[in-house]
Amino acid sequence: MAAIPRQLLIRRPDDWHVHLRDGAMLRAVAPETARVFRRAIVMPNLLPPITTAAAAAAYRERILAAVDASTGFEPLMTAYLTDTIAAAELERGFAEGVFTAAKLYPARATTNAEAGVSDLAHITPALEAMERIGMPLLIHGEVTDPEVDVFDREEVFIERHLDPLLRRHQGLKVVFEHITTAEAVAFVAAGPPTLAATITPHHLQINRNAMFRGGLRPDAYCLPVAKRELHRIALRGAATSGEPRFFLGTDSAPHSRQAKESACGCAGIFNAPHALESYAQVFEQEGALERLEAFASEFGPRFYGLPRNEDRIELVRQPLEVPLMMELGGAGESPQPLVPFQAGETLPWQIKSATD
DSSP: OOOOOSEEEEEOOOEEEEOOOSHHHHHHHHHHHHTTOSEEEEOOOOSSOOOSHHHHHHHHHHHHHHSOGGGOOEEEEEEEOOTTOOHHHHHHHHHTTSEEEEEEOBTTSSTTOTTSBSOGGGGHHHHHHHHHHTOOEEEOOOOOOTTSOGGGHHHHHIIIIIHHHHHHOTTOOEEETTOOSHHHHHHHHHSOTTEEEEEOHHHHHOOGGGGTTTSOOGGGOOSSOOOOHHHHHHHHHHHTSOOTTEEEOOOBOOOOHHHHTSTTOOOOBBOGGGHHHHHHHHHHHTTOGGGHHIIIIIHHHHHHTOOOOOSEEEEEOOOEEOOSOEEEOOTTSOOEEEOBTTTTOEESOEEEEEEO
């Protein structure tokens, strides 16, 4: 077995799926993403959702105001698809460089998805326009039928909706986001070159037992939920395979303590502070550290048609103790108490520096 290196110097990565929220929460969490990632695809599920280019541009300015300009961080904005969204608005926002992609939330599938799409037929004009102009479609791939078991919703979505959609729109670029099942891995691997998928650090690290270990654990609850161990194994195989259509997307999704621990706890895992270190741990465990840079820093830009980052980031093999709680916030604001992913654990890697 090859010796494990003591340091890794890789291109600065991008996060192709993140929730930065708004207001005080935005100011608390955005610096954690900007510190590590050069670009990030920002989810549009605010209240109200981001459905116009003007709203996206204004949100982008709020994000940039919340981070240190010296990081060079670039938020890539997305449009929230609704049953009534105008194709012309998507085309205009994409042409103006405001929208990078559009996000499909099935109605009521996750946090702030009440305004999501109730029937794909309603957005056919939008999808046709996106296919024509090369605007990627990002999909939260779960059905919301209450008769479908929550652990089967991704697999059923593939059969009922994703496969037919790809057959109808064969030129449409699609990212199947935060995949969680062996079925999704197989579908993407066998799919057309216009189909890719993001994989989160938490779906690589935990299975569904984490939600119930020693009691109900709301900090391990996300949507899509973590699945059986066989699915986690399949995801780890995909992420570390070197297949360019699987790439990094953290789906970091912070919620306040009150929201996570309420009678109806919110779905979402806050992994931004140590996401890259968590991925490095997985790649080391799978004997694939040499493939981390491609997964984190090369495959995403290739799929989106963007240049790779030129600056670098260094990780060193040195123990990193993840705190039980982080209190984050903007200057003069009350701190936001947030539990980071893998709280209380010790990771083998930590970020040492970024270089030009």
